[in-house]
Amino acid sequence: MKFQDYYQTLGVAREASQDEIKQAYRKLARKHHPDLNKEADAEARFKEIGEAYEVLKDPEKRAAYDAVGSRYAQGGGGAEQDFRPPPGWDAGFEFHGRGDDDGFDARDYSEFFESLFGRAARAGAAGGSARRGATNLRGEDHHAKVLIDLEDAYTGARRSIQLRMPVFDDEGRGVLQERTLDVTIPKGIRQGQHLRLTGQGGPGLGNGPAGDLFLEIEFNTHRMYRVDARDVYVDLPLAPWEAALGASVAVPTPDGEVELTIPAGSAAGRKLRLKGKGIPAKSAGEPAGDLYVVLAIVLPPAGSDASRRAYESLKSAAGSDFNPRAQLQRGRA
């Protein structure tokens, strides 16, 4: 296990005041928050920052961490040295749980954190609420994200979802239970929508009903299609003569290939709408999305003599009346 330098993570000195720690945390948290920063490593970085702050903001945990850290340093610990919490390290420190009501959404803490604060804090918090449980309380609603492909929204899909959630055993202790849910994702689902799974959230206390589980749908980025609400966009490259003379072209859609007629005289950027070929309706009476085919024109290279001659003759055929920059010149006048 690697020793985590929480001061370094937040970029503060060991003797930093609580205010300085808070300031450093806020600044870094804003920068790396996964809802604000779409960089791939933002989430991992945000977790590290959150974990460091979790410890350093709490004077009890910070003192305990400092004690472990100084013993570790005396032992000549470098980053590579294997870290083990010394036996009885937490004697004389008292933790008051995590101050976090949210066992399920709880961030993944590092092994290092778990070894120092994790299990004790979690069992303490869970035990506490179990003992209070003489009343009947509805279980908490839980949330998770599910990644699907755009194609799944066209056909519907089945997904197995693994969840770890805290439950109480017979003696009222909190344990983590692994659960697998087999979920049928209905067709017509869109990015950002939620599925509500009634009764699959946290267990109720006493005779209270279980909470619900909410699954937020997110699409994997697609190499061809772009999605805007229920509409789907695909780029279609054309040869200049296909755009100029018209053509019949096979276009891929999430629903399978379709034969599309390109009208003669199509310009690059023109959008052809395939009505109802976007994300399908969930139920009758609801509109389906549309598929937009965005035309692009790819010029064949003028590498050979024959193609150069062809461009030359196109030039003379278009004549001097053809001015591709007519718009720019109008603006100048």
Added chain:
Amino acid sequence: MSSPTTTTIVTSLEVIDDTMELTLVELCQAVRAPQEQVRVWVFEGVLTPRGETPEEWRFAGTALRRARLARTLMQELEINAPGVALALDLMDEIEALKASLRRSGAR
């Protein structure tokens, strides 16, 4: 520590979209925010339910995502309600700009 494993096949499932509405109580449960907090969000314009009084409020299905984002921002970045309203408005604007980029060809 024991970690029992179970598999459940889910049969009861409901899609939360703009055609369905949530009451104040349902929204609070789903977001795990106290009613007082949701009232402040409504007052600050973070959420705009249909209906006059809190008992009559009906939130569009899309409010769920917004309310969760609001809660996360308040908790993790310690932003107050007007700050959350501003952040969400700006995020909406970024999302609209991204959508228009996607329509015109950017990924």
